[in-house]
Amino acid sequence: MASLAAQIQFQQIVKSYQKKQPVFHQANLEVRSGEFLYLTGASGSGKTTLFRLLMGAEAPDSGQVNFAGKNVASLKLRERPYHLRSFGVVFQDYKLLPHKTAKDNISIPLLIKGEPLDEVSQKVDDLAARLGFTHLLSSKVASLSGGEQQLIAIARAYVHNPAVILADEPTANLDNQTAENTLDILRKINQGGTTVVLATHNLDLIKRHPARTLLIRQAKILEVNR
């Protein structure tokens, strides 16, 4: 949500799984509200872990993850769902509910927030009109193409106006044209003031649409360009 000041801060984060090499070692990061940034790095470098740390699904071994000025690790169990509502997550495998229609899928975050049904319907219709996929709303997700499903997944991530959109390899399974369209939509969303963090391997995409890029290498978060 543009009105919520998104501020992501990783301070001296150390994170490792069992006895393996640490994923992060003394890693730092700061993202201001309304930024668009790419997150890149080799497979298994820690892009998803970064998202999970931010969402509170993982706790760092040491250091502190702050979101909007609040230490994520200090959140109580009952506060966690509300913390998660500050994010819109776009998954590589979409994580849509195939037996439901596109509209039902997009409505979920609003229903979770407890918004009235008529408002939910109106908001989904408006968003579909803005992003140009009104014709898909009544289709079952299972019958849609990969690109269309990704569009629905982005709409679901954005419909409740989150402070940050975390997109985990959203273009990985898409052809070039669809990947460009997906990026356009995320850019459009960012122009509305929503912070977008896009994890990707697609360096061509980054070259064609340059923006602040972070590289995770050797357990550090490095600035590639700014």
Place this chain on the structure above:
Amino acid sequence: MNRSILFQQVKDNIKAHLATTLGGLLTATCALVLLGVFVLVYVNLIDITNNFFHQSHYSVFLKPTQKTVDREAVNSRIREVPGVINIQLISPKQSKQDLLQSFEGTKAVLEKINLKNLPWVIDFSLEAGVELSVQNADALSRMAGVDELFYGRETKDQVETFFQIANFIGLFLVALLVIAILYIIQNTIMLGIRSRAKEIEVLNVLGATPSFIQLPFLIEGALIGIFSGLSSLGVMYLLYRFLLAGVTFSPATYGLVEMVHFFDLPQQLLTVAVMAVMGLISSGLATRKILLDLKP
């Protein structure tokens, strides 16, 4: 959560694993029918027994050699017993007439038996809740001219022992079946959760509260409980009517019709309410574990 969304979720849950839900419902119904039949038989047995022992009946059999004076003495002694009612002096002639009247069909056979030596009998009853004390029973038994005092104490003791054993078995059976029902509903819900694991994961990531995820499953559990309660009551009622039809068909057991009864309305409502609570508990247990394991 919006009510229509909640019921839509419940509908989706049931639709997603309809066969499992119906299987769970059927198994819970069977377990409940077993439990219900036991309770029904037990409650009716208690009622019939209480009815039977409502008034205590006693018979003093006099010796053939007894004299009128002995009879009068015994009669007077009986009158002194606390709570005594309906004292009846039955002569051998009266005894014979009663016997022939009771066994009308076998009158010809009885006529051939020597019924001349029937004894004098003094029958009496005590008010409800009053029992003949051991002292009075001994005193009556030892009186001149008294052959035997028959007061069915042994029968009553046997019945009481039977109920003590039945109580123990009943408690065990009730506990066993209650656990079975909880387990059946819990497993039904667990299967439902597994079939919707992906959806639960998505809801969790999107910021759904535990109650948002849990509530549809709780309602599903309560519904399984309610419907298995209702269907088991239906099955038991059919069984009851069927047995009653058999009982009324036989003249020997016709009298039982007045004594046996089905669960009354408050008991039926209580059964359904208890089943709803059991459904809630079972699904609460089933969903608790998955909610604890959830991470975004």
